[in-house]
Amino acid sequence: MSRLKQFLQDSETKAFDLGHRSTIKFNIGKYNAAVERGLTQYSDHELARERASFIKTNAINNLDKYLMEFEANFTARGGKVIWARNAEEALKEIGQIMKRRRAKSVVKSKSMTTEEIHLNDFLEKNGIETVETDLGEYIVQLAEQRPYHIVTPAMHMSKKDIADLFVRKLKIAPTESAEELVATARRLLRDKYTEAEVGITGGNFLLADIGGVAVTENEGNGRLSTAFPKTHIAIVGIEKMLPSVMDLDLFWPLLSTSGTGQQVTIYNTIFTGPRQPREKDGPEEMYVILLDNGRTDLLALPEKREALNCIRCGACLNVCPVYKNIGGHTYESTYSGPIGSVITPHYNGMAENKHLSFASSLCGACTSVCPVKINIHNLLLLNRRQSVEQGFTEKNERTTFKLWLKAMKSRKLLNMAPAGVKNFVLKQVLKDTWSKRREPLKVAPKSFNQLWKERK
Numbered sequence: 001m002s003r004l005k006q007f008l009q010d011s012e013t014k015a016f017d018l019g020h021r022s023t024i025k026f027n028i029g030k031y032n033a034a035v036e037r038g039l040t041q042y043s044d045h046e047l048a049r050e051r052a053s054f055i056k057t058n059a060i061n062n063l064d065k066y067l068m069e070f071e072a073n074f075t076a077r078g079g080k081v082i083w084a085r086n087a088e089e090a091l092k093e094i095g096q097i098m099k100r101r102r103a104k105s106v107v108k109s110k111s112m113t114t115e116e117i118h119l120n121d122f123l124e125k126n127g128i129e130t131v132e133t134d135l136g137e138y139i140v141q142l143a144e145q146r147p148y149h150i151v152t153p154a155m156h157m158s159k160k161d162i163a164d165l166f167v168r169k170l171k172i173a174p175t176e177s178a179e180e181l182v183a184t185a186r187r188l189l190r191d192k193y194t195e196a197e198v199g200i201t202g203g204n205f206l207l208a209d210i211g212g213v214a215v216t217e218n219e220g221n222g223r224l225s226t227a228f229p230k231t232h233i234a235i236v237g238i239e240k241m242l243p244s245v246m247d248l249d250l251f252w253p254l255l256s257t258s259g260t261g262q263q264v265t266i267y268n269t270i271f272t273g274p275r276q277p278r279e280k281d282g283p284e285e286m287y288v289i290l291l292d293n294g295r296t297d298l299l300a301l302p303e304k305r306e307a308l309n310c311i312r313c314g315a316c317l318n319v320c321p322v323y324k325n326i327g328g329h330t331y332e333s334t335y336s337g338p339i340g341s342v343i344t345p346h347y348n349g350m351a352e353n354k355h356l357s358f359a360s361s362l363c364g365a366c367t368s369v370c371p372v373k374i375n376i377h378n379l380l381l382l383n384r385r386q387s388v389e390q391g392f393t394e395k396n397e398r399t400t401f402k403l404w405l406k407a408m409k410s411r412k413l414l415n416m417a418p419a420g421v422k423n424f425v426l427k428q429v430l431k432d433t434w435s436k437r438r439e440p441l442k443v444a445p446k447s448f449n450q451l452w453k454e455r456k
């Protein structure tokens, strides 16, 4: 089945799944209330968004310079930088590190770039146990699913769903207590941190001036994943660049407020390399894998490169009426929702993914909440245009528009059939699409041309 057909089928199933709808409504309702509270910390949120947009645009426009600066500063403290053009290169390098460290197990903190390169599958195929240590990621790993959302991976599951999953997979006694569920996960994860040879994280920001990787999290699992293992690998998309550590005073609260409604996330760590001579803990070696994987293709398109400004807060997903109805898994991509629909065709191929850019009402809600002011709905339109220009349209769609254009340009053709015949044709043509759940489209009983003639 083509990705488009699968998408349409899954969208339809999910949109009528009332259980899914009520879980999402409940969880996004809590998010909305938290964001409302979080925003009260700003005297001028709009100004903060403007500044963030300016800084990110500068970082992306000068990415070559900042990446080199980052590399020089990070390697000066003993860190190693690996440049990966695509997922294969990143996985090959990670495989070599694993072999050198004779790694049998890995602890991971939440990272969408590792999802993007399908790291867990790769490690498992190589006989390496991979443990997700973020609670939401741990839950979806247990459920053998992909993350549903870029910030809250298990957003689609209710407390009861998670309790049932733990009973089934971890053989615990049935419980309704969220605290007990958290305690179970924590107990099971503790030993994993000390056993693992390698800890893997993503990175929320790359800091050029100090050669740092900033990681934001709420559970402390990121710090534990990097404190015990002898090797730390951070896999970070090259677009995560900020010119200076001083920019974090703006970006940390913006990310937290838009992401979860917090004023600032609980644990914010800056990694600047492996353990230094007089330091007591931390890894013996640290690698940063700078992942391209389609990002420079997007960078090469000046009118669309602002998509690289994204700080992955997830706010655009939470307000999107399409996302809330069809759910995160339906997109079948690492990055879902509005920003996922913008970048996925560039990262994974326009031909297979262009339909995502059409799955939008273009209401602009995404653009209105984006903390870095990305004009998301405009980028969706630009993707649509590119896909049409590149010829990625269905044959019947092309034929329909050809006929439509011909008719619209010819008064004779438009006047040829009475309204009843036109309505019949419209009904037949649109029966599986527009009219499936709507009143059929009908033309007016008399055309403007007829009315004009009668008037005279």
Ligand code: SF4
Pocket: 258, 309, 310, 311, 312, 313, 314, 315, 316, 317, 339, 366, 369, 370, 371, 372, 373, 374, 376
């Ligand atoms: S596009 Fe904007 S709102 Fe959406 S995830 Fe990125 S930063 Fe957040």
